[in-house]
Amino acid sequence: MPVRMGIFLCDCGGSLKNIDFPKVRENLENLEDIAFVDITHNLCLEEGEKAITSRILTENINRVVIAACSPEFRERNFGELLEKLRLNPGLLSLANIREQCSWAHEGDVTRKALELIMMAVGKARLLQPVERKEVAVNNEVLVVGGGFCGMKSSLELSQLGIRTTLVEREPTLGGKLKKLEGFYSSQIEAMIKAIEKAENIEILTSAEVTGVEGKIGDFKVRMRGTKEILRSFGAIVFATGYKTEVAAGDFPLKPGVNIISQERLVQLLQAPTLEARPETIGFIFDLSDENPRFPTLATLNNALAVKQRWGSEVYVFCKNVKVDSEGVEKLYREAREDGVMFLKFDKNPKISADDGRVKIDAEDTLLGEEIVLTCDLVVAEEKLLPAEGTEGLSSLLKIRTDSQGFYQEENVHLYPVSSERKGIFFVGNCRGDLDLGRVLADISSVVAKVYELLPPGKVIVEAERVKADPQKCVACLTCIRVCPHRAVQLVQVDSEKVVAEISQLACDKCGICAAICPAKAIKFEGYSDDQILAQIEAIGVS
């Protein structure tokens, strides 16, 4: 069908005085495939909408060019208007003659305005409609990790009516926090009961994820338990947690009977009887500045517990008290009021053995004096690290981790819980050093995101916005390797041929694949090579 184009020029209420609109119109009307060129005043308002509507309904055009203000706000609105008028929004091309032309330069800008419009016209000639279609997606979710985070995520998903499978590599659910008395363990017990009762949560214990293929709406996950399992899920939420390591490198003495971890301290605190109550306990943390939230919270909570349960003398040695989480400043003040002594150092203290006890030699920066303290028990700094298996899993998923090895690249667009692969999410401490408030925000965020991307029923996608031509594709795998969103797969088209197929649901429309394809087999409608070259060629031809 031959191109028949309608052009609308908006003069923004007549205010774009440095553009000679009649001259622009004159130049455009001379072109072959232009049906009309209208000068209007307020395309963004109702009267503008009416002007566009009446023209499109009476003229038989199949391309629309609008020269007005920035497409940043207008693209969607004009597109929706066209759709209402039964014209595919993909046939619309915009020229920014206001913010990036009239307003940006002194003097007459008629020539530039005409060129920008010619660029849009050149592109419009080559535009093709992009249809939308409904696709059925699997909206079952896999939650990997049966600790606090994983369990809470499963429960919240299930409450929104989403079928969930919870996979845990240990034989039981509960994770690390199960061992903590009080608030956490009671919460966890309650959650385990609720999960067992829930009809739409399936539990798989003693099982691990060994492979993930596919894309959002259709992830094929291989798991190994007592046998091999192959299942399909719409989205995957990783809540694989963390591990702690006593900061052995910074301690000249090995952890032992008198130098213990926070976990060991909690065990002692929870023990029904205690052989010898330690009179003096020292906590040391913040030797490095990495991942301080976790050790700060553990120290404050445990220091208070020691005071309350044993009444020992408690000293906390740290460089800076890390209070940047909700409620921590108050906890810090409470600890001080309860008699916990905080000593701040600028230089790391010296730790040595002293006749069965531990001697800490530190320079207290507030007093400006050297303090030598001999403790019965020293609780060492623990580093928060990615859980065992994170590196393996991330390369399995082909997902980048941050500089410390935690999930999720340090890219602000991914926060809070997304990854570069649509449909794969990370919640909790597996993605870094969070406190409980932030972990809970993670959990509800991921539930919202899953619900948004995989609503009940069908999902509407653009059918072929970015497409690899099976005739030209030679299956070199470049696009598959290069796609940052892992949205491309190889599919079999007949008995002999495999070609690349781009999932419209997973594609984030960056065009990196289209640029890199050596065979130029990938067409990105709206930003194809011809459509870009047409804009280049239109410059200067006036």
Place this chain on the structure above:
Amino acid sequence: MNGEIIAFCCEHSAYAAADVVGKQGLHYPEKLRVIRVPCAGRVDIIHMLKALEEGAAAVLVLGCEDGLCQHLTGNVRAKERVKYSETLLTEVGIDGGRVGMFNLAANAPHKFIKIINEVNDRIKERERENDSR
């Protein structure tokens, strides 16, 4: 074309910054022509070379700051392609400085203006050098 500056602008960063510049009423050389792209990584070497072939004075790719690209590697790939174009141009005896990659964020209109003005100054200097020969 006749000495225009072609700028491929990522819609998330440079294109948005250029809009802000216009709204602030700040000006830059009229010879700039912006081509909007969804990501700097969409820009291919052929696009840059074609623009120069058509007579552009300079071709720029403007993308997100290092570490900010929504598509993780788009700005990195664009930089590699610009560098490669530079070497191609130098090999055939054309000033490699006529292509360039720059990074900015959507809320940095001043950086946009600084980049365009600096490129324009370099173009004028090259013209002066050519004239004096």
Place this chain on the structure above:
Amino acid sequence: MKAERSIVVIGGGIAGITSALELANSGFTVYLVEKEARIGGQAASFCCKATEVCTKCSACLLPQKLSEVASYPQISILTNSMVVGVKGELGNFQVEVCQKPQYISPQKCIACGMCTEVCPTMPKAIQSPPPEAVPYSYSINESQCLRLKGKKCNLCREICPTNAIVFGQKPERQELNNIGAIIVAIGFDVFNAREIGYLGYGRYPNVLTGFDLERIFRNQGSLKLSSNGKEPKKVAFIQCVGSRDENHGYCSQVCCKYAMRLARLIKHQKPDAEVTIFYIDLQTAGKGFAEFYKECQGNIRFIRGVPVEISEAPSDEVEVKFENITEGKVDRENFDFVTLSVGIAPRKDSWELAKVLGINLGDDGFFDIKEPFNSTETNVEGIFLAGACQSPKDIPDSIAHGISAAERAMEVLKRCQ
């Protein structure tokens, strides 16, 4: 079903906008009620702090979200508006909104600027919007406008091509019915540094707050002293101004990070500048921040100390007298620019909204939560909290909280169906 699919979000900052987008993407209709003339909140005036790499401050996420919010048909933005009454309950609230006279209707203003050209006053009473403004429409400064001061002038009204200007407006009330839930996202007040008199804010032109500095970089691209137009040579940042004191028993969470990022930016633009940060406890938590801090230690001076007085010094400098905790003595140093890293304070008008909605304020003046570890629900079923109005948060945490609040609202509504 339709009755519960409308949600009112009060506050158009980063958290409110995030909640609105999340809800709209999940099929809800949203009324975004904003007190000021434009949405965007505090983050709209933040600058990009990239040096050679992005420093993850997340300020640039806002412009992207603003474009989305402005172009979603399911989101109605009501600016210059406040919620003045609420009736009903979860699933079926009636929310009364009062809109103050705008004089220029944002629905009709196309920002052509012809009104400002003909405005006879100096400075102009009709002002163009800041570039990040959404809605992008002009506004009238009531104290400058001749017509609003009772004089005869119709110049702007006559020239406006869309008849967007109407004088003689009165506050307008409208009732939003069938509202399923309400999300409160009114954000925070910047701590008023004038309350700490000895720091000299408002007295010395070269003592400004971190928020002032963000605005300067945003609008001008670089820091130049007002006194001589040159870049400063000796810059100081003072942490914990209005946080962790008797009246604010919390850490504002954003100050150490923004100070270090701004300090790095200053060093990047003027490598021979000397930058010092005075702190009590340095907050360096967060993804990738430990590495950033290590880099900062390379060329920024960190002094554990508490400034006790800022006084005038020759050549427009200021003298900072401070307790150097590490060295155990009192020191004095001159700087040509001092940034007070002010914290996040609860909004002074939050008690009004609390009264209207029937929700409680907590000890610190932020909105109170229903129970510990459930930070988006209030004591009123169907009313939720998003963002810094609940407790201090940075931009990424405000976004997460905004999504959380939306999720909670959707989940609670589903349960009550």
